[in-house]
Amino acid sequence: AQKITQTQPGMFVQEKEAVTLDCTYDTSDPSYGLFWYKQPSSGEMIFLIYQGSYDQQNATEGRYSLNFQKARKSANLVISASQLGDSAMYFCAMRESVDTDKLIFGTGTRLQVFP
Amino acid sequence: DTGVSQDPRHKITKRGQNVTFRCDPISEHNRLYWYRQTLGQGPEFLTYFQNEAQLEKSRLLSDRFSAERPKGSFSTLEIQRTEQGDSAMYLCASSLKSGRRGWPLGYGYTFGSGTRLTVV
Numbered sequence: 001a002q003k004i005t006q007t008q009p010g011m012f013v014q015e016k017e018a019v020t021l022d023c024t025y026d027t028s029d030p031s032y033g034l035f036w037y038k039q040p041s042s043g044e045m046i047f048l049i050y051q052g053s054y055d056q057q058n059a060t061e062g063r064y065s066l067n068f069q070k071a072r073k074s075a076n077l078v079i080s081a082s083q084l085g086d087s088a089m090y091f092c093a094m095r096e097s098v099d100t101d102k103l104i105f106g107t108g109t110r111l112q113v114f115p
Numbered sequence: 116d117t118g119v120s121q122d123p124r125h126k127i128t129k130r131g132q133n134v135t136f137r138c139d140p141i142s143e144h145n146r147l148y149w150y151r152q153t154l155g156q157g158p159e160f161l162t163y164f165q166n167e168a169q170l171e172k173s174r175l176l177s178d179r180f181s182a183e184r185p186k187g188s189f190s191t192l193e194i195q196r197t198e199q200g201d202s203a204m205y206l207c208a209s210s211l212k213s214g215r216r217g218w219p220l221g222y223g224y225t226f227g228s229g230t231r232l233t234v235v
Contacts, residue, residue: 042228043206043229043231044226044227044228045226047224091157102160103150103158103160106157107156107157
């Protein structure tokens with residue numbers, strides 16, 4: 001069965017520094033998609049970045065980049081130049097099926113950015 | 116269109132009461148999903164609709180839960196005879212199903228702000 005694992009319950013980073021949030025996944029389907037979402041205290045899930053299993057290049061979106069290592073089944077999120085507003089929960093998720101589009105989420109990592 | 120809207124934002128109810136939540140998706144999105152998120156966990160899939168048809172339900176969705184999407188627009192999630200274990204954040208999301216494999220779903224999968232349910 002598909003599974004997402006986030007092993008870092010919490011991370012601290014100083015403002016303006018880069019931080020990497022880990023995510024490993026497990027699936028036997030050759031076609032899949034990986035997502036990262038940010039969830040501030042308000043509760044909304046904010047889409048950050050997406051990586052398709054067949055994408056040749058690592059995805060980037062502004063300060064966010066995804067370090068996709070297919071052989072290791074890892075999809076780590078890199079946030080460059082951290083800002084105080086980046087403090088939130090971060091969830092890695094995988095599209096379970098190309099037909100249903102439903103997502104499987106990890107347990108999340110709480111990132112705290114300090115001045 | 117400002118995104119996916121959920122109402123109410125917060126709901127406190129007594130055990131045994133019925134509650135109903137509403138979700139208004141992005142207007143051009145044909146798929147609508149409900150997720151439940153308990154404290155310290157990631158969201159878990161409950162059910163989804165394509166247009167007005169409910170195509171899949173999770174085993175997490177007990178008989179006390181029912182979801183509808185009349186006319187393929189807004190959706191409601193009703194919980195009957197609430198229990199304390201139902202306390203959670205209920206998230207709605209919508210997306211556009213293009214029918215093509217490899218469609219960058221991340222660019223259309225949008226969540227609402229959620230309804231936080233507390234059963235006392």
